[in-house]
Amino acid sequence: MLNEERIIMMTRMAAYESGEGKKNGAIGSYFRGDYIGLQVLKSIISATIAYFLVCGMYLLYHFETLLDGIYEMDLWGLARRAATAYIITVVVYALISYVIYSYKYGKAKKKQKAYMNRLRQLSQLYQLESKNKQS
């Protein structure tokens, strides 16, 4: 006999496994600190590239002005300002990344937990069925 409850549960689990489950499984395989640390590191690299791209654009835009006044310019002060801007950008972006990936990790773990619960329920259903068959 077909057990409808079991089939519904299995279908839902299969749908989860093939879709969101893959991603959540990958996230769940990390410890919380490892996952968030890795993502924040990636974000810092992204922010660095983005910052240098914007700096490059700025330099191109003011190229002539910079060339004209390079000898009168306070290069040390400019470098300090650029470094401050870089640190602010990276820190802000890393903080945003930390919040977002903490949330993502929590959500993925919660879903993985629900999935494991369903798996347990499924095994119980199987046990119940086998008992019924024996009796």
Add this chain to the structure above:
Amino acid sequence: MATLLVFKEKLKSFYSKYEAYLVPVLKFAAAFVSLLIINKKLGYMAQLNSTAIVLIVSLLCSFLPLNIIIVMGAAFSLGHVYSLSWECVVVLLVLYLLLFLLYFRFSPKDTIAVLLTPVCFALKIPVVMPLSMGLVGSPASVVSVGCGVIVYYVLNFINRNAPAINSLDADGSLVRFRYFLDGILHDRAMIVAVAAFAVTVIVVYIIRRMPVDHCWTIAMITGALMSMVILMFGDLKYHTNISIMGTIVGSAAAVGIVKVLQFFVFNVDYSRTEHIQFEDDEYYYYVKAVPKMSVTIPDKTVTKLDTRKPVQHGESASSIHTAVSDSVSHKTSSAGASSRTASAAAHTPARSSGMQTKPAAKSTLSSYREQQTKGSHAQSGVERLRERNEK
């Protein structure tokens, strides 16, 4: 409404049945339309304007992940702009990289909004995007819609100023670069549109989440009005030169389109709303349950009524009553069973009739007449059964 719901259910079952073919077809259509619009708007590189190229790339996109369409769209726009001037390519490439590095790392699903927003702008219904993203997305969709608006205005700027950019050839690369960047950064129409769409997404999202009946409809109408007001206010304040009539018509059309989206995504029956109240040790629960609208597709069964089967002598009269009334044969199980046996038996003489000679055909004719008279008896029997059942 019932017809529409049946249509929706049919569409759903059709989609689930042919999903493997429909998804590539839809991807192909999305890629094809997007690339055609890019070619129409920019179209500076003759090689990319070829329909064959567009078809091949669209076909490629139909079998690859959805985000590849965006990559192809970006590549096409860069190719066209490269034909115009390399300085524009640098700016456009940096813009795409910034979008990718800073935002789409977090929500790769939203990248489609960046492609669809310029497409909606080209179709003169840009308000569709903030409305639909507010309804089906999250407040973070503000960024993706904003990015889409920026991409559109950058491409639009290139399209409008192509002759001017070309005429700056003699002045050198830096002048062109500065002209291009100035044009983008000081485009007030773009800033107003980004602000209008951001506010619209948030307003639509907030109203959609409110525990009010018809919140989706209220949200989309309010959102459309809000975007219209901000765009017009921006026009008054910053002279963005938007078409007021175009904005009104576009917003109305957008509401219509989003209403269709609502029908497919969120279709509930507020007339059957239930308010339930219960409590446990810690809380009181006030639950509002709004049922989804759904109908079952009516099953159409075709019954073949074949009354002209040749019947042998001594055959049960109920062989004809299968043709008379199917429902009665189901109700009376004995009659139904005999009818099945009779109809099965009726095939045997039919196969052998082909080998019969003329006298045999005569006997078939007489048996047919006999069957006719038996049929009338059978009919009266059926009527009697029906009457008995009714009683």
